[in-house]
Amino acid sequence: MAQIIVVEDELEIRENLVELLEVAGHQVRAAKNGKEGYEMIENHSPEMVICDVICQL
Numbered sequence: 001m002a003q004i005i006v007v008e009d010e011l012e013i014r015e016n017l018v019e020l021l022e023v024a025g026h027q028v029r030a031a032k033n034g035k036e037g038y039e040m041i042e043n044h045s046p047e048m049v050i051c052d053v054i055c056q057l
Contacts, residue, residue: 001025003044007037007051017050 004026008014014030021028029044031037034051041049 001027002047003027003029004048004050005029005031005037005040005044005046007031007034007049009033009052013052 001024004021006014006017006021006028008017008030009032011032014032018028018030029040029046031040037049037051040046
């Protein structure tokens with residue numbers, strides 16, 4: 001299956017996403033913030049990145 005990086009600052013949401021994706025057969029890495037996520041992307045070249053974005057206008 002796919003190599004995926006999950007970038008999520010809320011621990012419970014991050015853990016749930018990782019668990020669901022691993023049960024589906026994916027290889028998952030998790031980052032707690034954008035900086036950590038960006039470093040993982042550079043080092044591991046994932047096929048997919050899942051992240052939340054908050055836009056404040």
